[in-house]
Amino acid sequence: MGVGGNFWELLKPYSRNEGFDFLRNKRVAIDLSFWIVQHNNAIKTHVKKPHLRLTFFRTINLFSKFGAFPVFVVDGTPSPLKSQARIARFFRSSGIESTSLPVAEEGVSAGRNSTFSRCVQECVELAKLLGIPVLKAKGEAEALCAQLNSEGHVDACITPDSDAFLFGAKCIIKSFSPNSKEPFECYNMSDIEAGLGLKRKHLIAISLLVGNDHDLSGVQGIGIDSALRFVQAFGEDDILNRLHEIGKGNAFQVPIDIKAEENMDIDGNSPNTKQTHCSFCGHPGNKRDHMKFSCEFCVADDNEGCLKKPEGFKCDCNSCCMNRKHKEQKKMENWHTKICDKIAKEPNFPKDEIIDMYLCNDNGYFSANDGPQISWERPNMDLLVDFLNFHQNWDPSYIRRIMFPMMSTIFLREMATTPTDSLLFGQFEFASLKRVKTRYGYQFYVVKWKRAMGNIASKTPANKSGMQEDVIELDVDETVDLLDDCDFPQICEEDGCSFLLTDENMDLVGAAYPEEVKRFRQEQELKDVKRKKNPTSISQENEKSSTSPNSKGVQLNITEFFPTTKSKHNPKHGEESSSNKNDNQDSGGSKPKRKSSSPNIPKSVRRRLLFD
Template sequence: MGVGGNFWDMLKPYARTEGFDFLRNKRVAIDLSYWIVQHETAIKLHTRNPHLRLTFFRTINLFSKFGAFPVFVADGTPSPLKSQARIMRFFQSSGLDLASLPVPDGTSVVDRNNKFLKCVQECVELLELFGMPVLKASGEAEGLCAQLNKEGHVDACITSDSDAFLFGAKCIIKRLKPNSQEPFECYHMSDIEAGLGLKRNHLIAIALLVGNDYDLKGVQGIGLETALTFVKSFDEDEVLDRLCELGGGNMLINNSDESILKTRLPHCSLCGHPGSKRSHFKDSCERCSSTKQEGCLQKPIGFKCDCSSCEQDKKEKEQKKNEAWKMKVCTKIATEPNFPNNEIIQMYLNNQHTNFTGAEPFISWKTPNTEMLIDYLAFKLNWEPSFIRQKLFPFLSTIFLRNIAKNQDTDLLYGQYEFDCIQRTKIRVGHTFYLVSWKKSTQTVNNNICTTPSKEAGLQEDYDELVDTFDEADVTNVRVDDGCLMTDENMDLVMAAYPERVDQFLQQKEFKEAKSRKKGKAKSAEDPSSSPSSRGVQLNITQFYRSSKGEAAEKIKDDSFSVGKRDAGNKRFSKSARRRLLLG
């Protein structure tokens, strides 16, 4: 969805891959419909209510693993243009005759089906129990995401709709690969401007020419490459006005008579240089390397003169060719009925995609309603409460550490767990974490956390190849050890919350390393064979394992040599025979 004509493929060379901490402590707007639709087809036959499952795990991973502050945006009432385009897309996918399309009256609105709206409403309920802010757009969700990004309320948008750039977005995250060192595939508007020379109005012009979510057709006969070359010939401030003029039938290209009056200088047919063949017959021209008596040389095959006259002629031909191409494109635009649609242009340029009562949107993150969240998931997904608490724990521990760092009163799972210690450092996909142990507090209620997943959650292995690892249940990395929970936590966050514990851990780690080095030196002093000098010499394998076969062979050789020597000294043999026995 978004701009037609493989628009993302055009932007692909200018994509960035950002590191693990790209979104840490940053706000990110999420197109909720994009999350619901993205993998629903892949897993709907394998799990119950996949939209809730995906939203649950993605929210936890984005908040706890990547440290982001998500802002969710839901679609509002679609515009009549979007409704008409949706009907046309349905006709095309169903193979129906487009001639039977209902005539748009400019007021009819076709909303999504009730099943999808129910999925959206359930996800909104789940996110509100998480304490996540959920905003409703007046129209398209990507429009509000782009507005929040443009006005600085969020740092990036997560969506696959390329027309978010047309709405004014500055940074779009199109794909997440969590189990890699660079998990975010990002597109920055600054990179597109520098690489392609396209700004926001240029992109809107391309969308009008090749088609978009509100007009699937665009201009007949104009593809993405043609549209790109055409709009780049205009400045950003004039490109939309030029399209409006062309749509009104005003041609922009006027042939210049000056180029027609110019004539190309005569060239010698022999050498190809300026001048006539008669003048070059006796005396060679200045450009030929032969002697004056021999005349000009025969020009080689494929020769092209590089004189100023030829260069000017070449430029004029290129200009005429470009003007003819532009005239052809302009003719196609002028013959397109009702082009361009000013309502689409105003929709993209509009910066009011929500019904905010104040000057700015109110965005806040609240404390999650843990017990209601557990009951909601247990009812909707048929999960065991203990399994939900286990998977929810990294989300709660992140909130706990952030509150401790801000000196705010807080507890973890209603006071059931408290910070114990830092077990060790852990490297995951090239990023270092602290493995933190959480122990049960003395006031522990009867809400145990177990490691046995529910029957619904166990389906992960069945469709592991169908969905992104960003949606896996075990990405949260919670382990149970003697009643304590182990989680991977961001090192800076733990340092901000418990600086004394981190200093103590680092001192203990340094002490252990020093003790290990000291023990290694003592062992080297006691065992000279294990000294660095002796270890540096690699011994032959026969020095470690003496072969009995080799010793027997050595003994046989010595015995045979002694026998031969004894026989060689026997006077009964001739001198030559004794020599052969001795040297044999």
């Protein structure tokens, strides 16, 4: 999608692989249609409504894990040219040859069927329940994303459509690398200008020559390399006017020009009249004279003659340099003439409606003075639970568990700006910092949250393996997409109290709870000092605590957070197996869980004890 002719391969050398915190506190516009198409293509197994499932996971991860402020943009009514191009692409992919394709009427979308439109509408409803702003474009979504980026409303765009640069985008995130310390493949317009010397109108000219989403064919016989070489010969303000002149068949002059005085050598000879050169040494002069005495260009010890020229020798005299320059100019003129002939043969080239569409800066339903209304709100948890329960058949406790990292991020941001005594989820309060975790090369604070209503001691036995999972640093190598892998809050029991554990940005926690961070660092410094003074005793103490059957730092799974009893709402045996099957399917991106210590109690009931 976007500019044809492997346009992304042309820009690939100027891409950047940005780090894990690249989007921290940045606003990013997302082409929602691209996500929906990508989700449906990526999931091979049967998943109920994959567009909702992965939009939900990705939005939470962008917001909590990467610290971004996403803005969704949806397509509006496509232009007649875009609809015509979709019809042509359909005929081409189907192998149907047709000399007369049907012409799409204005305002009629040729590629947006009712099923896809319904998927978009469901994702829009989900985004609004999550508190994420959604904007509708007048035409293409990438056009509005680019306008928001160029006007400074957002800091980057997430889209694979390369024509976003033609609409004016400054920074595009094309793809994500799973489990990488530099997950974002990012393209900046400033890097493209510095590397290729191309600006926005240059890129528009290239798209007109090689084809784009609105004109698939472009100019016959011109590829991406020829188009690049051609447009680089002109300035940004001149390139589109030149294309209009060539398209009309007007006379064309090659921009590469050599001044008349530079075409003459020292003796006043034309570059077409080359000086006589010695066939033995290759320098100017007569061979007979060079056999007796060496010329001024050759240095021979015996002074008996010139040196034989090596293989591939090229003379550097003024006459030879001017002759070579003249040949290169002639070759360039012939090449440009061929390109211009191909352009002149193309009917109705260039299309002004395509140029005007790319240069248009009115792609959204808002005025230039007021700007778009972009604001992020708190998720509507009650309606969100009902929505996902209806469309995904997820248990309410499972939904609240997935939402916990996003809600904790919102809570910490609010505490950093306007400290209040409110509770997370209305039930949990900040307890303390447990440790520092390293993940994908970046550090996070592991925050402990406890229920404000009081904690209930768990009677679950300690981990029999003797390993304390709360001190393991994660730097996983599993092949899971960072956006699609959901981070579930872990559960830990210490001193008879149960806590939820989340990974939080260190700067965000420091802004929300500076005193807690200061106290945590002081404790860590004291531990480091003691470790340096008595390394032997501390290692022995760690061995005892790890082998103790009643270790207090054991990390428990979600089903062991509270002691549970048989609920009167227990489902029947058949319903229980079905519920377990759905839960396993929905949490496919999470890590395998241990078996519950109470196998007779359904998993859905145990979750409700914590999150209902």
